[in-house]
Amino acid sequence: MSSASKLLIDVGNTRLKWALIRDGQMTETGAVLHDGEPARTIAELPAATVDAVWMAHVTGDAHEAALREAVRLHFAVTPQLARSAAEWRGLRNAYREPQRLGVDRWLAMVAAWYARRGAACVVDAGTALTIDVIAADGRHCGGLIAAGLETQQRAVLGATRFATRAAGVPYGGGLGDDTESCVRQGAMLACLGAIDRARTLAGADAVGLLTGGDAGTLRAHLDASWETRPQLVLEGLRALSENA
Incomplete structure (x- = not known):
């Protein structure tokens, strides 16, 4: 080596x-x-x-x-x-207490900003669904945190008395036709709705970036402008390591 x-x-x-x-x-x-x-x-x-x-x-x-x-x-x-910071090369953290922003969210934004100095909507779809919006001037406009696909389904099934089967049901783009698919589609459409809303708030010029374990599943039901970047957090960590 x-x-x-x-x-x-x-x-x-x-x-x-x-x-x-x-x-x-x-x-x-x-x-x-x-x-x-x-x-x-x-x-x-x-x-x-x-x-x-x-x-x-x-x-x-x-x-x-x-x-x-x-x-x-x-x-x-x-x-x-790596730690979340108030500022990095023109990217400015919206949090009043910058260290409270999850470092994974910060690094995903660092990667987006490092690759393209412009507006972006950055989505990390994992256990939690996190979305952060960056303005064209590098200002972090804020974000949101919601339950991810699997987390939402476990929450619904754990808080109800639905009789469900263990067999897996594939995600689709519309409505469910049994309890299992209804729960899955409810989670899917809730995530897609949050992503679409955040992209609207980000503005027409914002690039859309998806990362996380469920990025591919969600990407299949979003418009063609979205880009999947599986290593986005690691890309940000690399950028930080090379430009500390």
């Missing part, structure tokens, strides 16, 4: 995603479920020799020390931790 190597790690609510950068190129990527124990999952990453590790996580203070130590033991490198 070249001496110019770096590992990027994005620890989300359910998955840990990673990317290896060699000589300025993102050469390998992967994702693993961490089942609420992200530090243990570090041992499943490639045993590569790297010069630096940059990490972002949304798992809170309870996991941070364990993640740091796991990275140090596995890679013999102390990781640099």
Whole structure:
């Protein structure tokens, strides 16, 4: 491996995603479920020799020390931790307390702003559905957080007495014709409605970017202008690591 190597790690609510950068190129990527124990999952990453590790996580203070130590033991490198900031190269955080903005949302916006200095509607569709709007001048207009596709369905089924079957029902673009498909379509259309509304608020010039585990599912029911960027948070982490 070249001496110019770096590992990027994005620890989300359910998955840990990673990317290896060699000589300025993102050469390998992967994702693993961490089942609420992200530090243990570090041992499943490639045993590569790297010069630096940059990490972002949304798992809170309870996991941070364990993640740091796991990275140090596995890679013999102390990781640099990404944090949400008030400003980055013209991108301005809307939060009065910038550190309270989830670092995954911040990094997704950093990636969008770094790639194209212009208006954007950034959607991360995972356990939670998060949407952030960036104005053409780099001002973060704000965002929203809602339950993701699977989270919505579990919430509905957990709070009702619907008799449902375990068999999977595919997502569609319209209405359901049994309880299972009605619950799934309710979640789907709620997510699509939030995305469409946010895109309208963002304005006609805003580029639409989708990332997260359910990005592909939602993208199939949005108009052709939306772009799927599976590694958007890692792209932002890379931009931050190269322009700290």
